[in-house]
Amino acid sequence: MFRIGQGFDVHQLVEGRPLILGGIEIPYEKGLLGHSDADVLLHTVADACLGAIGAGDIGKHFPDTDPAYKNADSANLLKHVWNLVKEKGYILGNVDCTIIAQKPKMAPYIPKMKKRIAGLLEANEEQVNIKATTTEKLGFTGRGEGIAAQAVVLLKNINL
Numbered sequence: 001m002f003r004i005g006q007g008f009d010v011h012q013l014v015e016g017r018p019l020i021l022g023g024i025e026i027p028y029e030k031g032l033l034g035h036s037d038a039d040v041l042l043h044t045v046a047d048a049c050l051g052a053i054g055a056g057d058i059g060k061h062f063p064d065t066d067p068a069y070k071n072a073d074s075a076n077l078l079k080h081v082w083n084l085v086k087e088k089g090y091i092l093g094n095v096d097c098t099i100i101a102q103k104p105k106m107a108p109y110i111p112k113m114k115k116r117i118a119g120l121l122e123a124n125e126e127q128v129n130i131k132a133t134t135t136e137k138l139g140f141t142g143r144g145e146g147i148a149a150q151a152v153v154l155l156k157n158i159n160l
């Protein structure tokens with residue numbers, strides 16, 4: 001049996017924060033603001049996984065009112081989500097993600113992000129695709145006020 005899920009998330013770019021994206025740190029003059037480390041890409045992948053198993057969203061599992069998640073490493077949040085997926089008997093088919101950011105240029109960092117996400121989902125790198133796009137300077141992403149990310153995940157149940 002197959003299940004699909006999709007995720008979408010946005011975080012604001014501000015000065016004085018490191019830019020953590022896809023589980024790696026990217027050199028940039030600004031970073032993402034959030035209760036956690038604000039890794040918008042890992043949040044999106046986590047939400048897609050939760051969607052696929054019908055388990056709500058990351059806000060439900062890791063409330064932003066809980067001090068336990070203050071500056072949390074989103075890789076740990078995704079690992080927790082992935083354990084829920086595995087408990088239900090699923091393995092990854094594939095995940096396809098899009099980062100929506102005017103700057104910085106993501107292409108040089110995508111191989112490292114891919115490797116990190118594949119590791120967190122206990123999958124091969126061939127099962128993970130990450131794309132990046134600008135919005136041609138339009139809207140909040142185009143003005144560099146924030147970064148958005150989207151993901152679609154396909155899970156396969158090994159028991160059904």
Ligand SMILES: Nc1ccn([C@@H]2O[C@H](COP(=O)(O)O)[C@@H](O)[C@H]2O)c(=O)n1
Pocket residue numbers: 100101102103104105106107108131132133134135136
């Ligand atoms: N932050 C970004 C945005 C885009 N890219 C790469 O550039 C290509 C062209 O982007 P357009 O928005 O002009 O279509 C895109 O396909 C990506 O390969 C990037 O690396 N980082």
Ligand SMILES: C[C@@]1(CO)OP(=O)(O)OP(=O)(O)OC[C@H]1O
Pocket residue numbers: 009033034035036037038039043058059060062063064065069070072
């Ligand atoms: C990840 C959590 C964890 O506290 O906080 P944020 O980093 O603010 O991220 P968001 O995507 O706004 O919501 C989910 C949160 O609960």
